[in-house]
Amino acid sequence: MPAELTTAAAGAGVFTIAGVPYWVVYLAAFGIVLVRAQVTYWAGRGVARGTVRTRVAEHLASPRAAAWVARVHRWGPPAVTLSFLTVGIQTVVNLAAGYLRMPFPRYLAALLLGCAAWAAIWTTVGTAALHGAIALAARSPVALALLAAAVVALAVALALHAARRRRAGLPDA
Secondary structure (H helix, E strand, O other): OOHHHHHHHHHOOOOOEOOEOHHHHHHHHHHHHHHHHHHHHHHHHHHHHHOOOOHHHHHHOOHHHHHHHHHHHHHHHHHHHHHOOOOOOHHHHHHHHHHOOOOHHHHHHHHHHHHHHHHHHHHHHHHHHHHHHHHHHHHOHHHHHHHHHHHHHHHHHHHHHHHHHHHOOOOOO
16 A cells, blocks of 8 residues: 555544544535535525516416425425435525525525535545545556446446336336
8 A cells, every 4th residue: 555545544544635634624525515505595596686577587476386485495494404415406406595585594504404414424435435446546446447437337227227217107216
């Protein structure tokens, strides 16, 4: 194993980046995701403000749409928090929360919980996976390439399976 991997593993623990303590890595990740989510939320608010005189705004003013917007204001905060446990959904949920003008105090409370969960997951599991990939690459770059190809193949197979089930009218399983 290369010397820098041995030093990192022996000295500061697996949940570090270049020897930086875990809590610093966690706070950095928390801050990054907090800023990114806030920018997305406020971009949604800006888009909503810029579309005041459009068909979309007229549609959202209808009684049926207004009832759905009220549901989003009530049940949206849990969706905001849970979106941070997924990959690729956070941006859409935060943008929608801003566009539908979810009350900011409710959004912020949900956002802080989601950011805390996201930072914890990515600074533990994500860092461990990164260290594992570096260690595997140091021992066998071919094995790392094969593992990456297998992960991509599995993702493609799952996506194709879900698409076939949708076309056949079956629920995703």
